[in-house]
Amino acid sequence: MTQFVAPGATVGIIGGGVAAYELARAASHFGMKTVVLTPQAEDIALQAADYGIVGSARDVHAFMELRDRSTIITYINESVADGDMLADNLNSAQLPSGTDILAFTQDRYLEKVFLEDQKLNVLPYGQVITPDDIEKVLMTIGYPSVIKPIQKAVGADQQLILRSDVDVWRAKSLLQKRPYILEAWLDKPRTLSVLCVKSSRGLQVLPLVETRQDHENFRGAVVPAQVDGSVLIEVLRIAEKLGNKIDYTGIFSVEFFLTAEGSLYVKKVAPGMRLSGDILRAVGRSSQYALHMRAILGWPVPTLQIEGSAVMLPLTADNVDAVNTQIQLKDKWRWQFFPQGNTLRGELSVPGPLRDAFAALDATGAFDVDGLTYVQQLDSEGDN
Numbered sequence: 001m002t003q004f005v006a007p008g009a010t011v012g013i014i015g016g017g018v019a020a021y022e023l024a025r026a027a028s029h030f031g032m033k034t035v036v037l038t039p040q041a042e043d044i045a046l047q048a049a050d051y052g053i054v055g056s057a058r059d060v061h062a063f064m065e066l067r068d069r070s071t072i073i074t075y076i077n078e079s080v081a082d083g084d085m086l087a088d089n090l091n092s093a094q095l096p097s098g099t100d101i102l103a104f105t106q107d108r109y110l111e112k113v114f115l116e117d118q119k120l121n122v123l124p125y126g127q128v129i130t131p132d133d134i135e136k137v138l139m140t141i142g143y144p145s146v147i148k149p150i151q152k153a154v155g156a157d158q159q160l161i162l163r164s165d166v167d168v169w170r171a172k173s174l175l176q177k178r179p180y181i182l183e184a185w186l187d188k189p190r191t192l193s194v195l196c197v198k199s200s201r202g203l204q205v206l207p208l209v210e211t212r213q214d215h216e217n218f219r220g221a222v223v224p225a226q227v228d229g230s231v232l233i234e235v236l237r238i239a240e241k242l243g244n245k246i247d248y249t250g251i252f253s254v255e256f257f258l259t260a261e262g263s264l265y266v267k268k269v270a271p272g273m274r275l276s277g278d279i280l281r282a283v284g285r286s287s288q289y290a291l292h293m294r295a296i297l298g299w300p301v302p303t304l305q306i307e308g309s310a311v312m313l314p315l316t317a318d319n320v321d322a323v324n325t326q327i328q329l330k331d332k333w334r335w336q337f338f339p340q341g342n343t344l345r346g347e348l349s350v351p352g353p354l355r356d357a358f359a360a361l362d363a364t365g366a367f368d369v370d371g372l373t374y375v376q377q378l379d380s381e382g383d384n
Contacts, residue, residue: 007031012070
């Protein structure tokens with residue numbers, strides 16, 4: 001059972017950006033002090049922290065300072081922490097979330113193996129160590145496919161889609177000396193995500209969200225996702241199975257691909273908060289950050305009551321003029337802003353029936369919502 005942490009303690013947060021900024025703010029609402037460890041001196045998360053440490057989580061001196069200043073420590077996702085360093089230097093009371101989930105989520109190949117061991121449907125894949133391995137794996141997978149570094153901490157700029165022998169030749173010339181994974185590629189699948197919060201009192205699966213991604217860039221989210229009932233039942237089954245299997249405390253997500261033919265594939269499992277999860281604030285009375293904080297502090301986690309539906313969009317510098325105009329016109333639109341210095345300026349959530357929300361956003365002529373695609377889904381699945 002997670003140890004109860006009383007107000008006045010210090011929460012150490014590994015990682016930066018919006019997630020760490022919001023998590024530090026949530027911690028302060030529970031009466032906690034915060035220490036943020038991030039490699040960027042200008043990171044916005046430092047503005048919300050009581051104390052900041054600039055450095056890598058894999059730097060021993062920076063990590064030890066974080067440990068010595070913190071009552072408990074949490075990490076914002078699987079890419080920011082060194083699982084071995086955490087396991088070697090922290091006990092379960094200091095690290096409520098543990099490292100079990102990091103053992104497979106930091107490595108794309110191990111993640112696939114783990115999911116297959118749970119008898120879950122994943123896209124065909126293979127490991128690539130040398131350039132010659134590409135053709136061997138392609139004999140099984142075929143085109144199109146995508147090659148990625150096995151370690152998730154390596155960025156999207158190291159990924160390459162293979163559609164022909166010409167792309168294979170390019171991949172061989174660009175391949176660096178690190179292991180890769182080659183997996184089948186789906187053109188324009190629907191992407192679904194479900195957040196779960198696990199605490200000493202059990203597992204809570206939150207509403208299914210549909211997201212829009214442009215490579216690694218978040219473009220929007222819709223809740224609830226408009227899917228067939230059989231898909232929703234399978235998502236819930238998978239989320240509960242994984243939640244019961246993983247030794248973990250806090251928020252984690254399970255992401256899926258859904259094809260036009262109705263095939264559902266598990267895309268990934270990830271500890272910590274996701275931008276798409278912020279949409280829950282528009283339809284619930286809490287946030288993913290507050291739920292995560294309650295879980296790791298050993299406080300009771302309430303059942304999130306969901307009311308209605310919503311569309312959420314990220315706000316960037318390109319939206320500034322439109323945002324300033326719409327703030328004065330839309331009294332029911334919900335705005336969330338972040339300090340300057342972050343690429344993401346904020347988030348806009350539009351609650352209400354999805355068809356009405358998309359129509360209102362489209363009418364502004366200022367927000368890219370992929371509205372036509374969603375309207376087609378509403379026509380086929382039934383309006384919310």
